[in-house]
Amino acid sequence: MVEEKIFNGENYFKCSICGFFYKKEQLAQKCEDFCKDYNGCNLEITKHTVKVN
Ligand SMILES: [Zn+2]
Numbered sequence: 410m411v412e413e414k415i416f417n418g419e420n421y422f423k424c425s426i427c428g429f430f431y432k433k434e435q436l437a438q439k440c441e442d443f444c445k446d447y448n449g450c451n452l453e454i455t456k457h458t459v460k461v462n
Pocket of ligand 1: 441444
């Protein structure tokens with residue numbers, strides 16, 4: 410399940426499998442689906458990750 414987190418007043422969505430954060434829930438969901446199915450990350454998705462600290 411994608412987790413929603415708030416850092417500095419902004420919402421971020423986390424892929425529960427690889428732990429990357431995204432600004433868009435849709436991307437985090439895609440990442441999680443991919444991670445689950447392929448047991449690894451998709452570069453096309455992970456290039457959208459954001460740093461949260
Ligand atoms: Zn992921």
